[in-house]
Amino acid sequence: MxxxxxxxxxxxxxxxxxxxxxxxxxxxxxxxxxxxxxxxxxxxxxxxxxxxxEISNPHLFVFAADHGITAEGVSPFPSEVTPQMVLNFLSGGAGINAFANRHGWSLKVVDAGVNFDFEAHPLLVDAKVKKGTGNFLKAPAMSESECLSAFVKASALVQEAKEAGANTIAFGEMGIGNTTTASLLMAKVLGLSGTECAGKGTGANEAIVARKAEVIDLALEKYADLKDPLAILSAMGGLEIAMVCGAMLEAAAQRMLIVVDGFIITSALLMAEQLCPEVLDYCVFAHQSNEQGHQKMLKHFNATPILQLGLRLGEGTGAALALPMIQSAVDxxxxxxxxxxxxxxxxx
Known part of the structure; x- marks a missing residue:
C-alpha cells in the first residue's frame, strides 16, 4: 500500500x-x-x-467530530453534546483545560467534523472535513479521500507545533458515539467480537452497552472483506480518530514524543500501527482507563501505562496528567x- x-x-x-x-x-x-x-x-x-x-513546549490537540452511528442508539447522550462540549473547552471550563493549565500544555481544540458552525476563537482550529461521519451500518463512515484529507490537515497542525518548538505532543478527543467507533476499529483489527470490545464509555447503561456490541457485530459482518487499514479506517472510523491517526504518524515522522491518552486515542494508534508500525517507537502510554477495550489494546501493544487512575473522561486528560512523570524522568x-x-x- x-x-x-x-x-x-x-x-x-x-x-x-x-x-x-x-x-x-x-x-x-x-x-x-x-x-x-x-x-x-x-x-x-x-x-x-x-x-x-528535554521536554519543550508540549502541545495537546483535542479533536472533535460527530458520528452518524449515534442514530443506532449507542450513546446515552445526544449528538448536540459534541458542540456543547467544544464550547466548554473554548470557555476554559472542561477537565482538559484544568489539567493542561496546571501542567504546562499548549492547548488547541480542533473541529475535525462537528455538525455545528462555530464562531472564530483563539483556541479553535477549523479543520472540518465534513459535518460528521455517516452511519457505518448504512454506508462507509467517510470516503478514503475524506480520510486522507483528515490526515493532511492533522499533519499541518503537527508541523506547526514542531515549528513552534514543540518536541512533545498529545491528543484528546470529543465525539458523542466515538467509543462505539473505537470499539469497532479494535474489534476489526484484533479479531474480537462486539461483546469483547464494547464498554460503558461516558456512562452507558447495560442496555446501551449491549446495543453497542450488537452494532459492532453487524458492522464486522458488513465490512468482513476489508483488509486495507485505510479502507477500514474510512469505513468504520471517525473524523477525529482519523485526524489523531494522521497526527501521530506526522509526529513520529518529526521525531516527537507522543503521549498516548485513553481508549479512543489508543484506537487511533492501533490504526496508525497498521499503516506504519514504526510509530510505536515514539509513544509512551499515559494511563490505563476503565474501558475493557483499552486494557486489551494496551496488552496488544505490550504497554506499561504511566498512570492507573480509573479515568474514562477522554479529552486528553490522562495524557495531560502524565506529563509531570515524563518530565521527572528527563530531570x-x-x-x-x-x-x-x-x-x-x-x-x-
Missing amino acids: NHTSIPTVSPLNLESKAAIQHKIDQKIKPVGSLGLLESIALKVALIQETEAP FLNQMNSFETGGVATGE
Missing part, C-alpha cells in the same frame, strides 16, 4: 542505546530502582538522539549525580 498523504516514519536509531542506558545505570541509585521512569528516560533520549533530552537523567561525579561508593 502506498498513499502519498501518509507520512513516512523512520525507526529509532539504537546506536546510542548502550551509552544512554549506561548513564541511567550509573546514577546514584540501585540499578532499575526508578522503575518505569528509567525506560521513559531511555525512550525520550533515543527519540531526541541525545543523552541530555533525573539530566540532574541526578552519577557514582563517578557524586563521590558515592558503588558497593562493588
Whole structure:
C-alpha cells in the first residue's frame, strides 16, 4: 500500500542505546530502582538522539467530530453534546483545560467534523472535513479521500507545533458515539467480537452497552472483506480518530514524543500501527482507563501505562496528567549525580 498523504516514519536509531542506558545505570541509585521512569528516560533520549533530552513546549490537540452511528442508539447522550462540549473547552471550563493549565500544555481544540458552525476563537482550529461521519451500518463512515484529507490537515497542525518548538505532543478527543467507533476499529483489527470490545464509555447503561456490541457485530459482518487499514479506517472510523491517526504518524515522522491518552486515542494508534508500525517507537502510554477495550489494546501493544487512575473522561486528560512523570524522568537523567561525579561508593 502506498498513499502519498501518509507520512513516512523512520525507526529509532539504537546506536546510542548502550551509552544512554549506561548513564541511567550509573546514577546514584540501585540499578532499575526508578522503575518505569528509567525506560521513559531511555525512550525520550533515543527519540531526541541525545543523552541530555528535554521536554519543550508540549502541545495537546483535542479533536472533535460527530458520528452518524449515534442514530443506532449507542450513546446515552445526544449528538448536540459534541458542540456543547467544544464550547466548554473554548470557555476554559472542561477537565482538559484544568489539567493542561496546571501542567504546562499548549492547548488547541480542533473541529475535525462537528455538525455545528462555530464562531472564530483563539483556541479553535477549523479543520472540518465534513459535518460528521455517516452511519457505518448504512454506508462507509467517510470516503478514503475524506480520510486522507483528515490526515493532511492533522499533519499541518503537527508541523506547526514542531515549528513552534514543540518536541512533545498529545491528543484528546470529543465525539458523542466515538467509543462505539473505537470499539469497532479494535474489534476489526484484533479479531474480537462486539461483546469483547464494547464498554460503558461516558456512562452507558447495560442496555446501551449491549446495543453497542450488537452494532459492532453487524458492522464486522458488513465490512468482513476489508483488509486495507485505510479502507477500514474510512469505513468504520471517525473524523477525529482519523485526524489523531494522521497526527501521530506526522509526529513520529518529526521525531516527537507522543503521549498516548485513553481508549479512543489508543484506537487511533492501533490504526496508525497498521499503516506504519514504526510509530510505536515514539509513544509512551499515559494511563490505563476503565474501558475493557483499552486494557486489551494496551496488552496488544505490550504497554506499561504511566498512570492507573480509573479515568474514562477522554479529552486528553490522562495524557495531560502524565506529563509531570515524563518530565521527572528527563530531570533525573539530566540532574541526578552519577557514582563517578557524586563521590558515592558503588558497593562493588
